[in-house]
Amino acid sequence: MKEIFARSLVVILILGGTLTVGLAWWLGQNDAVTLHARMPESGGWTPADLTVEAGQPLRLRLTSDDVLHGFALGQSDQPAVDVEPGRMTEVTLTFDRPGTYTFYCTRWCGPNHWRMRGTITVTGEEAEEPVAPPLYVQLGLDIDAAREAQVIPAENPSAKRGKELVEQLPIIQLPTYRTHSPEAAWQDLRSDPAAASFTDRQLWDVVAFIWQSNTTPQALAEAERLYAQNCAACHGESGGGDGIFNGGQAQVQDEAGGMPSGHETVAPTDFTDPVRMLSASPAVLQGKILRGGMGTGMPMWGSIFTEDQTWALVSYLYTFQFEEVR
Amino acid sequence: MNLLRLPLIKPLLRSRLPQFILVLLALAGFLLAILSGLFGTPVGSRNFGVVFVWIAWWAILMLVAVPFLGRGWCSICPIPAPGEWLQRGRILGPGRDSGDSGRRRSRETSDSIIPLNRRWPNRFRNIWLQNGSFLLVALFSTVILTQPRVTAVVLAAFLFVAVGTSLVFERRAFCRYLCPVGGFIGLYSQLAPVEVRVVDTAVCAAHTEKTCYTGSAGGYGCPWDVFPPGLVKNTYCGTCMECLRTCPHDNIAVNLRPFGADLPVARGRKLDEACKAFIMLGAAAVYAAVLLGPWGSLKLAAYSVGTLPWLAYAAAFLTLILLALPGLFWLTVWSGKRLSGSVRPMKELFVAQSYALVPLGLAAWVAFSLSFVFANFSYVLAALSDPFGWGWDLFGTAGLGWSPWLTGLTPFLQVGVLLGGFVWAALTSRKIAAEKADDAQALKLSVPVIAFCMAFTLALMGLLVA
Numbered sequence: 001m002k003e004i005f006a007r008s009l010v011v012i013l014i015l016g017g018t019l020t021v022g023l024a025w026w027l028g029q030n031d032a033v034t035l036h037a038r039m040p041e042s043g044g045w046t047p048a049d050l051t052v053e054a055g056q057p058l059r060l061r062l063t064s065d066d067v068l069h070g071f072a073l074g075q076s077d078q079p080a081v082d083v084e085p086g087r088m089t090e091v092t093l094t095f096d097r098p099g100t101y102t103f104y105c106t107r108w109c110g111p112n113h114w115r116m117r118g119t120i121t122v123t124g125e126e127a128e129e130p131v132a133p134p135l136y137v138q139l140g141l142d143i144d145a146a147r148e149a150q151v152i153p154a155e156n157p158s159a160k161r162g163k164e165l166v167e168q169l170p171i172i173q174l175p176t177y178r179t180h181s182p183e184a185a186w187q188d189l190r191s192d193p194a195a196a197s198f199t200d201r202q203l204w205d206v207v208a209f210i211w212q213s214n215t216t217p218q219a220l221a222e223a224e225r226l227y228a229q230n231c232a233a234c235h236g237e238s239g240g241g242d243g244i245f246n247g248g249q250a251q252v253q254d255e256a257g258g259m260p261s262g263h264e265t266v267a268p269t270d271f272t273d274p275v276r277m278l279s280a281s282p283a284v285l286q287g288k289i290l291r292g293g294m295g296t297g298m299p300m301w302g303s304i305f306t307e308d309q310t311w312a313l314v315s316y317l318y319t320f321q322f323e324e325v326r
Numbered sequence: 327m328n329l330l331r332l333p334l335i336k337p338l339l340r341s342r343l344p345q346f347i348l349v350l351l352a353l354a355g356f357l358l359a360i361l362s363g364l365f366g367t368p369v370g371s372r373n374f375g376v377v378f379v380w381i382a383w384w385a386i387l388m389l390v391a392v393p394f395l396g397r398g399w400c401s402i403c404p405i406p407a408p409g410e411w412l413q414r415g416r417i418l419g420p421g422r423d424s425g426d427s428g429r430r431r432s433r434e435t436s437d438s439i440i441p442l443n444r445r446w447p448n449r450f451r452n453i454w455l456q457n458g459s460f461l462l463v464a465l466f467s468t469v470i471l472t473q474p475r476v477t478a479v480v481l482a483a484f485l486f487v488a489v490g491t492s493l494v495f496e497r498r499a500f501c502r503y504l505c506p507v508g509g510f511i512g513l514y515s516q517l518a519p520v521e522v523r524v525v526d527t528a529v530c531a532a533h534t535e536k537t538c539y540t541g542s543a544g545g546y547g548c549p550w551d552v553f554p555p556g557l558v559k560n561t562y563c564g565t566c567m568e569c570l571r572t573c574p575h576d577n578i579a580v581n582l583r584p585f586g587a588d589l590p591v592a593r594g595r596k597l598d599e600a601c602k603a604f605i606m607l608g609a610a611a612v613y614a615a616v617l618l619g620p621w622g623s624l625k626l627a628a629y630s631v632g633t634l635p636w637l638a639y640a641a642a643f644l645t646l647i648l649l650a651l652p653g654l655f656w657l658t659v660w661s662g663k664r665l666s667g668s669v670r671p672m673k674e675l676f677v678a679q680s681y682a683l684v685p686l687g688l689a690a691w692v693a694f695s696l697s698f699v700f701a702n703f704s705y706v707l708a709a710l711s712d713p714f715g716w717g718w719d720l721f722g723t724a725g726l727g728w729s730p731w732l733t734g735l736t737p738f739l740q741v742g743v744l745l746g747g748f749v750w751a752a753l754t755s756r757k758i759a760a761e762k763a764d765d766a767q768a769l770k771l772s773v774p775v776i777a778f779c780m781a782f783t784l785a786l787m788g789l790l791v792a
Contacts, residue, residue: 002343003418006418007417010350013350013357017357017358024718025365025714028717029716063717065367065368066368085369086372086715086792087372087725090717098698
């Protein structure tokens with residue numbers, strides 16, 4: 001009798017225990033999608049592509065299989081959440097319109113953190129909203145062309161002094177901001193007879209003021225946050241191209257040929273370098289941010305940042321050249 | 327003092343039910359560890375398998391079970407249980423009609439399914455294989471300890487090997503000759519303050535059936551292949567209590583005794599056990615350096631299994647444990663022999679003095695375990711509520727963050743334990759040296775060994791505390 005009891009207990013333990021665990025797992029799945037986060041070298045997001053119908057809630061159970069990650073949806077007000085190792089975080093997303101949305105990691109999880117992205121395809125009968133081409137496309141700019149400023153100021157121009165000059169001499173025709181590089185703007189001013197009495201340094205101050213007047217403190221504050229979260233790891237907190245991941249990007253091979261992408265040989269741009277920065281117009285920088293560096297290791301941010309965020313970031317990048325813009 | 331004279335103890339130990347329930351609970355935890363390792367989160371700190379095996383179980387084993395109960399864990403270990411049940415064809419006991427006779431039990435009289443009941447080969451009737459299996463696990467331990475899937479595979483492998491061994495060989499051959507854990511538990515069980523012994527050997531001599539070894543309707547013949555009347559050390563006694571059940575003369579005692587009572591016993595000292603002492607001593611030092619030390623490249627090498635740095639690490643590990651440490655100790659003992667003018671053979675002295683490293687080794691392992699057990703124990707509560715990392719919260723503790731315990735006290739405990747281990751080792755060395763020598767000669771013989779133990783203690787103190 002005791003033996004039968006003991007055998008029953010063993011059977012209950014092995015079969016019952018296994019079935020209970022299996023059932024609990026199955027019940028826990030319900031309608032949620034479990035999204036596993038791993039460092040990009042180990043696979044990134046799994047699954048990386050999700051599909052949901054417009055108007056239907058998409059329940060995600062987020063968990064990290066290695067280090068701390070973050071989850072955010074590009075071009076969205078959805079707050080980022082942390083994805084902790086071995087823990088589940090639930091997020092429910094609902095999309096009003098069809099389209100392709102990008103989700104991405106918001107924590108510096110490793111040298112290839114920037115590659116940790118996935119997409120959510122939202123289906124529906126409603127037509128997708130047409131998207132206007134960005135300014136650099138409209139202008140037909142080759143954003144990969146080499147640019148070097150021929151004229152640079154001896155010291156960082158001052159927006160404050162520039163503002164005083166413009167107020168004293170309002171007759172000067174101020175160049176258009178987004179389509180001009182600072183150097184081009186300075187050249188325009190230099191060739192304006194009305195500004196003949198201005199020194200070179202004063203004209204650089206005026207350029208700094210033009211760049212300041214095309215942004216707001218709020219936009220710069222938002223850009224500062226975005227820069228710290230997304231750009232500083234490579235470009236450095238002070239913009240010097242000396243972030244902690246500078247040169248640390250691992251070689252990433254394509255699936256077919258196994259060839260290195262080559263991005264690891266290109267150093268991040270030094271935003272404190274006037275030769276480079278003063279030759280680039282806001283439209284060029286917008287293009288670089290939207291499209292990415294194409295093989296340089298610089299990721300594309302077009303699907304992550306909103307247009308306002310991108311322009312704010314562009315303005316922020318010039319603060320490494322101009323005093324008092326911030 | 328015979329604990330069986332205390333009320334309730336004897337019936338509690340004689341009955342199979344309490345032991346069976348404990349084995350069953352341990353088996354449930356063991357299976358859960360395998361399942362969670364295979365199907366749960368790969369994050370070690372959040373996986374029941376890693377947290378419960380390498381933090382909770384290890385803490386209980388090294389800080390409580392081994393120092394105070396010797397092979398107490400072996401008596402409820404779930405790993406050999408399924409194999410043993412299959413081997414015997416029964417779970418609880420031999421039953422009234424079962425004339426179980428251990429090694430001599432025939433296939434015809436056994437209830438078991440595939441009872442080959444082969445005798446374990448004579449050449450392997452030692453712990454050399456256990457030394458090898460421990461080293462094998464130790465070489466991969468950085469991966470095993472941190473990756474739940476690897477932990478699960480290793481645990482499952484233990485289970486399969488144990489079952490397979492039970493189906494082919496008689497008794498608990500896996501525990502006695504193969505288990506990497508059982509090897510060092512046996513070595514350190516010599517220090518425990520409890521022992522299973524016979525009360526009066528004369529009673530055993532007059533008992534012709536020797537049911538403690540051959541088995542009876544009351545219980546099985548010693549599963550550990552030990553002849554209880556011949557027991558002088560704890561090393562190979564699994565404290566399974568079968569002899570208590572089979573002895574018709576009530577001649578078995580569970581004695582409370584001084585710590586380390588087996589160490590001065592000269593009988594049964596062997597080279598394989600001496601080797602185990604070196605392996606354990608060296609492994610404690612290497613683990614302290616790799617797992618707790620500040621050397622990232624060393625950690626990375628130990629973790630990168632199969633790579634060139636790992637091969638270098640493995641070679642260094644084996645060289646240190648199998649050559650450098652024993653070689654140094656050999657020189658130490660040789661110096662003592664020269665100083666004292668002892669005429670005892672060098673090998674005999676070497677093996678005998680190696681037993682002084684048993685308390686030193688246990689102290690090293692306790693101190694090493696203290697480093698991470700308290701610091702990481704908060705993971706246990708979280709893993710208990712969410713063993714698979716699937717988002718469960720069974721006991722409301724899944725959300726608990728990592729919070730180290732007693733970190734201020736730990737270094738003091740470690741220093742105390744290491745110093746205690748050193749003193750114990752020194753006294754043991756002195757006592758062993760005095761076996762066939764006068765006081766002055768014994769002192770000279772043991773001084774180099776004591777110096778060796780002090781150097782090791784200081785080195786480990788540096789690794790763990792400084």
